[in-house]
Every structure is written in structure tokens, then in C-alpha cells.
Amino acid sequence: MIALQELRVNSRSFLMTACISVLILTALTAILSIASQIPDALNKYVNNSAFSTMRIENVRYEDLEFLETVQINVSDMQVESEAELSVGLPEDWLPDFTITTETEGGGSKYMQNMTEDCTIRNINQNLCEGEEWTELKDRQNGLWLSAGAAEVLGVHAGDLVSLSARRYNSATLEEVIASFPASGSEPEWMNTISVPVTGIYREFTQCKSYYYTLPLYISCCMQEPEEITVFAKCQNVMHFHRIKNLLNTHFLSVDAKYEIIDSMLFLIAALYIICICLTVMEIMMLYSMVQTYFHQRVQAFGLLRALGLSRGGMLFVISTLIISVLTICFGFALLLSPFMIQYVVNVIEDVFPDIILHISNRNILIPAIYAVLSVAVLCICLLNLHEYRSAYLSQLLRNGDETK
Amino acid sequence: MEDNTPIIEGRHLFKKYVLHQGDYYALNDVSISVQSGEYVAVTGHSGSGKSTLMNILGSIDAPTSGEILFEGISIKDYTEKQLAQLRNRSIGYVFQSFYLEPNYTVGKNVEMPLLIAGYDARERKKRIQAVLEQVGMEKHIHQKAYMLSGGEKQRVSIARALVCNPKLILADEPCGNLDSENTAIVMDIFHKLHQEQKTIILITHSNEDASQAERQIRMKDGKILS
Ligand SMILES: Nc1ncnc2c1ncn2[C@@H]1O[C@H](COP(=O)(O)OP(=O)(O)OP(=O)(O)O)[C@@H](O)[C@H]1O
Numbered sequence: 126m127i128a129l130q131e132l133r134v135n136s137r138s139f140l141m142t143a144c145i146s147v148l149i150l151t152a153l154t155a156i157l158s159i160a161s162q163i164p165d166a167l168n169k170y171v172n173n174s175a176f177s178t179m180r181i182e183n184v185r186y187e188d189l190e191f192l193e194t195v196q197i198n199v200s201d202m203q204v205e206s207e208a209e210l211s212v213g214l215p216e217d218w219l220p221d222f223t224i225t226t227e228t229e230g231g232g233s234k235y236m237q238n239m240t241e242d243c244t245i246r247n248i249n250q251n252l253c254e255g256e257e258w259t260e261l262k263d264r265q266n267g268l269w270l271s272a273g274a275a276e277v278l279g280v281h282a283g284d285l286v287s288l289s290a291r292r293y294n295s296a297t298l299e300e301v302i303a304s305f306p307a308s309g310s311e312p313e314w315m316n317t318i319s320v321p322v323t324g325i326y327r328e329f330t331q332c333k334s335y336y337y338t339l340p341l342y343i344s345c346c347m348q349e350p351e352e353i354t355v356f357a358k359c360q361n362v363m364h365f366h367r368i369k370n371l372l373n374t375h376f377l378s379v380d381a382k383y384e385i386i387d388s389m390l391f392l393i394a395a396l397y398i399i400c401i402c403l404t405v406m407e408i409m410m411l412y413s414m415v416q417t418y419f420h421q422r423v424q425a426f427g428l429l430r431a432l433g434l435s436r437g438g439m440l441f442v443i444s445t446l447i448i449s450v451l452t453i454c455f456g457f458a459l460l461l462s463p464f465m466i467q468y469v470v471n472v473i474e475d476v477f478p479d480i481i482l483h484i485s486n487r488n489i490l491i492p493a494i495y496a497v498l499s500v501a502v503l504c505i506c507l508l509n510l511h512e513y514r515s516a517y518l519s520q521l522l523r524n525g526d527e528t529k
Numbered sequence: 530m531e532d533n534t535p536i537i538e539g540r541h542l543f544k545k546y547v548l549h550q551g552d553y554y555a556l557n558d559v560s561i562s563v564q565s566g567e568y569v570a571v572t573g574h575s576g577s578g579k580s581t582l583m584n585i586l587g588s589i590d591a592p593t594s595g596e597i598l599f600e601g602i603s604i605k606d607y608t609e610k611q612l613a614q615l616r617n618r619s620i621g622y623v624f625q626s627f628y629l630e631p632n633y634t635v636g637k638n639v640e641m642p643l644l645i646a647g648y649d650a651r652e653r654k655k656r657i658q659a660v661l662e663q664v665g666m667e668k669h670i671h672q673k674a675y676m677l678s679g680g681e682k683q684r685v686s687i688a689r690a691l692v693c694n695p696k697l698i699l700a701d702e703p704c705g706n707l708d709s710e711n712t713a714i715v716m717d718i719f720h721k722l723h724q725e726q727k728t729i730i731l732i733t734h735s736n737e738d739a740s741q742a743e744r745q746i747r748m749k750d751g752k753i754l755s
């Protein structure tokens with residue numbers, strides 16, 4: 126109540142500082158909102174474009190396990206010299222019933238973070254029997270057949286089929302032609318393993334007859350683990366440098382372009398530094414406001430104390446007053462900041478046309494700033510308050526006389 | 530409370546000011562005791578320490594040494610909060626220069642001690658009305674304080690001193706800034722308050738005003754003469 130009256134009576138003396146505060150707070154909330162949006166926007170941009178893909182070469186099969194622990198999204202893997210692969214029935218295996226990779230089959234990499242992969246999504250969405258791809262954990266072997274292929278082979282999910290591949294570089298074209306008609310028995314140059322069918326899917330556009338996981342491909346066609354080239358992106362570009370360093374210590378060649386990331390990281394740091402400066406400025410503004418207010422109202426406060434307001438009560442009155450001024454300023458700042466954000470976003474989009482930012486000032490840091498400022502106000506009031514000890518009240522009243 | 534316990538008592542009060550020329554004792558071994566319902570006038574030359582005494586008795590200043598007892602209890606042991614409560618509920622101050630908030634209305638000025646005491650809105654309104662009627666200022670309740678004349682201001686400040694119904698009223702030269710007509714009005718109010726069994730300590734220059742009181746205390750150079 127007293128605080129409200131004080132606010133009404135002294136509103137004019139607060140007006141000037143309040144206006145400046147509104148400006149500072151507007152800038153503060155705007156910059157904070159933008160700075161906090163950039164990482165997400167940058168992530169989206171980096172993950173949706175070919176930009177700043179890391180190319181990790183000479184990855185061995187065992188290393189895949191390590192790669193899964195790194196916070197990256199694998200976007201592609203290239204296995205050196207992919208061998209011809211075919212799927213057939215375990216018994217009376219005939220070429221007629223063989224589906225080969227070159228024309229009909231396809232391999233896909235199974236890694237934990239592969240849910241983004243469109244093929245795997247398609248398989249999972251069209252699954253009519255068996256298990257989804259994503260349910261496979263720990264880089265297991267997995268084989269999915271299209272409904273058509275399953276019909277040709279006469280198998281269901283769970284049935285064993287043969288997976289055969291040419292031994293790497295061991296067969297010539299003549300050998301293939303020579304031994305294929307001799308059906309029934311497995312040719313020497315073939316490597317065959319038996320695997321259960323993991324699932325069966327309805328055909329979708331551009332689908333192949335079967336898909337297998339990368340571990341399955343490797344166990345089928347390679348005796349020696351081969352080197353794989355992995356293309357990946359950081360899950361969070363903020364960690365780009367850390368991850369790059371981590372990868373560099375493990376792999377010989379990590380190629381990454383990060384100019385935009387670097388400039389963005391710099392921008393974010395700059396924005397946060399501006400925020401800190403603005404917060405300090407705002408605290409100084411509040412400090413001077415409280416100081417002048419206390420100075421102007423020495424006598425009034427002395428009187429309030431003489432009339433029996435305790436020091437705690439006074440702290441309450443004054444902090445309520447200043448915090449309500451602060452709150453009003455904050456309210457205005459929140460109303461005004463979208464315009465400022467709009468402006469800054471336009472500037473950023475001119476420089477980095479591919480970064481898309483929202484015009485929203487919802488951000489957890491804004492209440493945090495408010496809390497910090499409120500606490501600062503409380504501290505400033507507390508610092509001022511120790512002058513208002515009981516023993517000096519007559520002095521305060523007299524001081525007021527002199528300044529009049 | 531026993532009847533013969535003084536409402537306020539000062540024992541061997543000293544107040545020392547450290548000045549360039551050396552220490553100066555505004556109060557030099559002052560002992561004073563006022564019974565409940567008494568009307569005491571304190572007189573003396575300018576600079577004799579009257580205001581200092583009042584501020585110390587009213588606990589808005591601290592003595593260098595000595596003891597103040599309010600209703601027999603030493604206020605030395607009081608906490609900040611208890612002291613604030615004492616000033617709020619038990620003592621009413623009337624200052625020579627009023628100390629009204631110029632931008633507040635008369636009503637708001639008088640309401641201040643009630644707000645501090647935490648009375649509810651209805652009670653506040655009732656008391657403000659009653660106390661303004663007592664000093665004859667009820668018509669000015671919505672007027673800003675800076676627009677009032679000196680006499681009116683002093684009446685408002687008396688109303689403010691009375692609004693929490695204190696046991697003790699301390700008035701420091703309430704008529705010092707007033708003409709004779711307004712002085713008469715203010716003195717009349719004090720006279721009525723005395724009849725209502727209020728304890729009043731009135732500080733004044735004027736012997737005429739002092740003569741209205743039951744008891745006179747004369748001060749000189751920080752000491753009590755009689
Ligand atoms: N804060 C202070 N510092 C130094 N000296 C002071 C202070 N306050 C009061 N004094 C001195 O103490 C003495 C007593 O002052 P006090 O105000 O009590 O006098 P008074 O009797 O009320 O006089 P008046 O009738 O003019 O109001 C004065 O000489 C004054 O100069």
C-alpha cells in the first residue's frame with residue numbers, strides 16, 4: 126500500500142530511468158532470444174544441407190562401435206568395393222530363386238542414430254511381418270525381404286535363408302559363368318552364411334527386393350575387416366570442435382568444413398557478451414535510480430521509520446516499489462522486443478541467408494535475468510538501508526530540513 | 530501495570546556531540562520521569578537540549594549513555610522491531626516542521642501510521658475520520674498536504690500522531706511556526722487531549738503555552754533546572 130502510494134507520487138522521478146531501462150531490457154531480451162535460437166537454427170541448417178559434413182576415412186569395422194558413442198549423426202557410409210551379394214533358399218538353392226544385389230538388393234547401414242534414414246523409415250512403415258529395423262540394437266545382423274521376394278522364395282519372417290557373396294576379389298567373371306549352372310552345391314568362390322529373415326515389407330516406391338544391415342554385409346563378404354568411409358554431422362554444432370578433436374585423435378583423416386559454424390559460434394559469444402554488458406548497465410541504472418530515490422526521500426523514510434516502520438518493513442516497501450518499476454519496465458521490454466528481434470533477424474538473414482530464426486522472445490534466460498535484476502535491486506536496497514538505524518532518525522529528519 | 534510506574538522515565542541521560550572545537554554535551558545528566566496522564570511542558574532557551582531530549586525519549590535518537598524506561602521496561606533491550614512497534618503504537622510525535630508528505634493527501638498522511646500498524650481498510654477509514662474530526666480537519670481529507678496553511682498542517686500532523694491512539698504524545702514546539710490564532714487552536718487541542726487522560730510532553734519557547742501544563746520543566750545547557 127505504502128509502496129503503491131510512493132510509486133504514484135514519485136512516478137515522475139522514475140520515468141527517465143524507467144525509459145532507459147525499457148530500452149536496455151528490450152535490447153537484452155531481444156538479443157537473448159536471438160542468441161539462444163542460433164544453435165538450434167544452425168543445427169537444423171547443418172543437418173538439412175550438405176554443408177559441414179565431416180568425412181571420416183579409414184574407419185575399421187571395430188571403430189563403428191566407438192563412432193556410436195560420439196554425438197554425431199551418420200548420414201552415409203561408403204564400403205570399399207562392394208561385392209555382389211545374393212539371397213537364396215538354404216536347400217535346393219537354384220539361381221532362379223536367387224535375388225542379387227546388383228539389380229535388386231540393397232545394403233543399409235545400421236547404426237543407432239539412423240532413424241533419420243528414409244529407407245529404414247519406409248521399411249518400418251510398410252512392415253507386414255517380423256521386426257522393425259529400429260528395434261535391432263547393438264548392430265545385429267538383419268535381413269528384410271520385400272513381400273514379392275518372400276513369395277518367390279516362399280519364406281516367412283524367421284525362416285532361414287542363405288546369404289551368399291563373392292569372396293572379395295577372388296572370383297573372375299569366367300568362374301561365375303562356369304560354376305553357376307552347377308546348381309545345388311555352393312561354388313568355391315562363394316561365401317555363404319545362413320540368416321533368419323528379420324522382417325517382410327510391402328513394396329514401396331523405388332524399393333529393392335531386400336535390405337540387409339551393414340554388419341551382415343560385412344560378415345558375409347569379408348574375411349578381413351574393410352575400411353569404411355563415414356559421413357557424419359554433429360548432433361549439436363555447439364560441440365563441433367570438441368567432437369572434431371575427439372575424432373581426430375581416433376582417425377587418421379577427418380575432413381570438415383566449419384567456417385559457418387565458426388562464425389556463428391563467434392556471433393553467439395558476441396551476443397552473450399553484449400547481454401552481460403547490458404545486464405551490468407541495467408544494474409547500474411537501477412543502482413543510480415535507487416540511490417537518487419533514497420537521496421530524494423531521506424526525510425520521508427526517516428519519517429516512516431519514526432512513525433514505526435521497522436527496517437524489514439522498509440526494505441519490503443522499497444523493494445516492492447523498485448521491483449514493480451522493474452516489472453513494468455520488463456513488461457514494456459517484452460512488448461517491444463519482437464520488433465527489435467525482427468530487425469536483428471533481418472540483419473542476420475542478410476548475412477547468413479540460410480539460417481532461419483523465429484521472432485519469439487520466449488526464453489528461459491529472460492526470467493533468469495529478471496530474477497538476477499530483482500536480487501540486485503534487493504541488494505542495493507539492503508546496502509542503502511543500513512543508514513536508517515533507529516539512532517539516526519532525528520538526523521535523517523534534520524537532513525531533510527537542510528535539503529529543502 | 531502499577532499506578533505509580535511512570536509511563537516514561539529517563540535516567541542519567543547524556544548526549545555527546547563530537548565537534549571540531551571538542552565534545553559538546555547537548556544533554557548532561559538529565560533525569561526525567563512522567564506519570565501516565567500528566568501534561569508536562571519543557572521550556573528553555575534555544576540550544577538548551579529540548580529537542581534532543583524529546584528525540585531520545587521518543588527513541589528516534591539514542592543517548593550516549595543513560596537509560597530510558599517505557600512503562601518500567603528499559604528500551605535498551607528492545608530489538609529493532611520492538612522499537613519500531615513502540616514508536617508506531619505507543620508514541621505520537623508532533624514536530625515543529627510538521628514532516629507531512631507534501632504530495633500525499635491529508636487522508637493519506639494520517640493513514641501512514643495505520644498502514645504501518647497493519648489495520649484493515651475499514652478500520653483505517655473509521656479512525657482517520659474520527660481523528661480528523663477531533664482536530665477539525667475532516668473537510669480537507671482529500672486535499673494535498675502542500676496546499677494547507679501552517680496551522681492546518683500542524684493539525685494534520687497532530688491527527689497523525691493521535692491516529693494509532695498512543696499512550697504518550699511528544700510535541701516539539703508544535704506552535705513554533707504558527708501565528709497566535711493557530712497557536713490557540715493547537716493549544717486547545719492539547720488541552721482537550723489532556724482532559725482525555727493522554728500523557729503529553731510539550732516542548733515550547735513560550736511561557737504562556739507552558740503555563741497551560743500541569744508541570745513545567747526548565748532546561749538550560751543540557752541540564753534540568755527545576
Ligand atoms: N547532530 C548534531 N551535531 C552537533 N550538535 C548538535 C546536533 N544536534 C543538536 N546539536 C546541538 O545540541 C544542542 C541542543 O540542541 P537541541 O536541538 O536539543 O536544542 P533545542 O533546545 O531544541 O533548541 P531550539 O529551541 O532552538 O529548538 C544545540 O547546541 C545544538 O547545536
Ligand SMILES: [Mg+2]
Nearest residue numbers: 579580581701
Ligand atoms: Mg528544538
